[in-house]
Amino acid sequence: MSWIDIGHIDDIPLRGARVLKTPAGCVAVFRTAENEAFAASDRCPHKGGPLSEGIVHGQSVTCPLHNWVFDLNTGAAQGADEGQIATYPLRLEAGRILIDGASVGQRSAA
Numbered sequence: 001m002s003w004i005d006i007g008h009i010d011d012i013p014l015r016g017a018r019v020l021k022t023p024a025g026c027v028a029v030f031r032t033a034e035n036e037a038f039a040a041s042d043r044c045p046h047k048g049g050p051l052s053e054g055i056v057h058g059q060s061v062t063c064p065l066h067n068w069v070f071d072l073n074t075g076a077a078q079g080a081d082e083g084q085i086a087t088y089p090l091r092l093e094a095g096r097i098l099i100d101g102a103s104v105g106q107r108s109a110a
Contacts, residue, residue, distance in 0.1 A: 003099070004100075006097050006098070008096055008097070009035060017056065019042055027042060029099070030056050039090045040070065040088065049064055051063060
């Protein structure tokens with residue numbers, strides 16, 4: 001993996017997100033209340049809602065348009081909903097957020 005520094009965890013508000021524009025599309029980088037960071041597609045598969053504007057709770061995010069809930073570890077929709085969002089490898093080092101450049105450097109076929 002080729003790790004790219006994308007900023008400090010404090011650049012993202014608690015239970016919030018920031019958008020990273022990549023060749024693979026917009027990626028939302030989420031920060032949980034426990035100072036964990038996750039990266040996933042910023043687009044809900046249901047109606048295309050911006051997940052970066054959703055509510056972060058635990059290790060999940062709720063779409064701001066229609067309340068679909070996604071697990072930030074796996075990208076799977078929770079509950080009775082069906083759907084999946086892409087997730088991307090991230091790691092934290094001394095408060096810095098690093099994302100796998102290879103995973104976000106590829107264009108999607110869609």
